[in-house]
Amino acid sequence: MDDEILWTEKYRPKRFDEVVGQERVVGRLKRLVESKNLPHILISGPKGCGKTMLVLALANELYDNSVADNFTILNASDFFNLGKSYLDKEARFSRFYKKDESVVSIFKESIKKYASIVPFNVDYKLIFIDNAENLRQDAQDALRRIMERYSNTCRFIFATTSKSSIISPIRSRCVDIFVPKLDKSLVPSILLNILDKEGIEVTKDGIDSIKGLLYDIEFGINVIQLAANEYEVIDSDAIRYSIKEMEKSELDIWMDKLFGRLEKNDAKIKEEIERITLMEGYDGKEIIEATIKKLNEMKISERKKAIATLLISDIDYDLTRGKYDFIHLERLFLKIKTFLFS
Structure with a gap:
């Protein structure tokens, strides 16, 4: 399997007679x-x-x-x-x-x-x-x-x-x-056909999970490709994991990278924050909301979550009065790094 090629491109019909449904x-x-x-x-x-x-x-x-x-x-x-x-x-x-x-x-x-x-x-x-x-x-x-x-x-x-x-x-x-929705029986059969062509083994509960991927063919193809890249055999856990990853926004992915740097005490934390704010164009409010979401997903105690929320509240207040979001956000993430990962 070549995971460099997007299956949405590889299996996209090129002519009218290849279109199904x-x-x-x-x-x-x-x-x-x-x-x-x-x-x-x-x-x-x-x-x-x-x-x-x-x-x-x-x-x-x-x-x-x-x-x-x-x-x-x-x-x-x-x-x-x-x-x-x-x-x-x-x-x-x-x-x-x-x-x-x-x-x-x-x-x-x-x-x-x-x-x-x-x-x-x-x-x-x-x-x-x-x-x-x-x-x-x-x-x-x-x-x-x-x-x-x-x-x-x-x-x-x-x-x-x-x-x-x-x-x-x-x-x-x-x-x-x-263009109406595809018939709900078509999408799973297309997805299973792709997996068969790729030589990917699918368990019975994996097939049942794939049968729940109705209507949105592009999303379904991306889900099964991600599952195939991450798991040797596709089961229901692989499909659940892939759906969760696929539903992440671009900002969620940036936050994953940033928290990875915080945990490793990476020297490029400041550069990552400046990139998210100055180059990618996300404002302070968006990043605060994504940070809260990320903290809620982490396996930390409720006490730590509460303290982290207080830290965020302080910085959120500063953001409403300040001019440069990345300066206040840099302070926030350095505090989070010290509190959660030191």
């Missing part, structure tokens, strides 16, 4: 591709139903070997929720990214530049905006104008879990396609 939607998308004049599309549906997979399959059907030249994906969740910490890491935005400009200005410029690039050996190219429910109002207003300006050479596809979050002028310019 969304035959009605596939039939409609096929007809749009065959029309040779694809409209703008708004594809909506619950999380994990296969919206992104269907759009990627559509792009492959439409462009075949020239997908890379004519298909662009922008994730609105990463762009607007992670902001500049995401843009710092994404090389493809380096030519548009100016640190003194707002995220929405960078987004508008990026979309405009991609839309203005001439299609390669085709009539029009595709710009796919995933998790479009995260688009801000001003970003959507700009998109509406860009859609009008470049409609001869560019088509837009929006995927969202919330159709109502998309402004009416964009919705009215798109063909509306709804």
